[in-house]
Amino acid sequence: MWLNTTPSVFLLTGFPGLEKAHHWISLPLLMTYISILLGNGTLLFLIRDDTNLHEPMYYFLAMLAATDLGVTLTTMPTVLSVLWLNNREIGYGACFSQAYFIHTLSIVESGVLLAMAYDRFIAIRNPLRYTSILTDMQVIKIGVGVLTRACLSIMPIIIRLHWFPYCRSRILSHAFCLHQDVIKLACADITFNQVYPVVVVFAMGLLDFLIIFFSYILILKTVMGIASREERAKALNTCVSHICCILVFYITVVGLTFIHRFGKHVPHVVHITMSYIYFLFPPFMNPVIYSIKTKQIQSGIRRLFSLPCSRV
Numbered sequence: 001m002w003l004n005t006t007p008s009v010f011l012l013t014g015f016p017g018l019e020k021a022h023h024w025i026s027l028p029l030l031m032t033y034i035s036i037l038l039g040n041g042t043l044l045f046l047i048r049d050d051t052n053l054h055e056p057m058y059y060f061l062a063m064l065a066a067t068d069l070g071v072t073l074t075t076m077p078t079v080l081s082v083l084w085l086n087n088r089e090i091g092y093g094a095c096f097s098q099a100y101f102i103h104t105l106s107i108v109e110s111g112v113l114l115a116m117a118y119d120r121f122i123a124i125r126n127p128l129r130y131t132s133i134l135t136d137m138q139v140i141k142i143g144v145g146v147l148t149r150a151c152l153s154i155m156p157i158i159i160r161l162h163w164f165p166y167c168r169s170r171i172l173s174h175a176f177c178l179h180q181d182v183i184k185l186a187c188a189d190i191t192f193n194q195v196y197p198v199v200v201v202f203a204m205g206l207l208d209f210l211i212i213f214f215s216y217i218l219i220l221k222t223v224m225g226i227a228s229r230e231e232r233a234k235a236l237n238t239c240v241s242h243i244c245c246i247l248v249f250y251i252t253v254v255g256l257t258f259i260h261r262f263g264k265h266v267p268h269v270v271h272i273t274m275s276y277i278y279f280l281f282p283p284f285m286n287p288v289i290y291s292i293k294t295k296q297i298q299s300g301i302r303r304l305f306s307l308p309c310s311r312v
Helices: 019-049 056-085 092-127 128-132 136-161 179-183 191-224 230-260 268-293 295-304
Strands: 009-010 089-091
Touching: 009 092, 019 056, 019 179, 019 268, 056 092, 056 191, 056 268, 056 295, 089 092, 092 136, 092 179, 092 191, 092 230, 136 179, 136 191, 179 230, 191 230, 191 268, 268 295
Parallel strands: none
Antiparallel strands: 009 089
């Protein structure tokens, strides 16, 4: 085990070769950040303020919105600092902390999507026992469990970053710190930090997806057993928003993984762009999806802005 006692910094990277256009590139990113803050902030405010939304489904939605806000607020400061001010330096402690929150929140998002699948499963398979199974206390326990799982699973690899010596180039490939970026610069045995994240991804991310997939098979089986066509459509409609959020999240995960694994000859700017899509697209789309597909959210937004409610 190595102890690195030399105070130093890493250098963040914006869009290599496009430095002169950084100010222009920052404009759509800033607009996206603002949209994410407003969209998810509005969802949190509505769910807290509107008693009609005090249900397990919306509590889990609030967890998703809070997670998306966390990802945005974690990455936004360094990204805008690099693009606006060309301030590329970041201290070891700040870098490792940012990496910890970024990776933790990614696992939290996967866990929240799993919890939302469980919510839909109970609502459709056991509608009469829905409120007795998913009590407020049970929702809190699920939320704490999701957060604890993510925090503890990422901690081992981030703690080890503090003990590695960094004798190679200090230049990172993004405008924010990622574990896989930092570990490449370490001059030590990094086997654990290479293998452990793969195990975590397969044990949690892939497992979450498989459980979600299996739960929807059971949901679909239950829905197909409903006699009324109208009732079947109504039951499935309650799942559409969640399914869209799942697709948005996992498609971006697969896209980013595919680019990093098989896109060695793809220009580096494509890798960087895919990373921004991964961190910005789901938080941007989730409030849009629920605002379009959920009537209760639509009604809350109309009340918030004093718009006439639709009778449809």
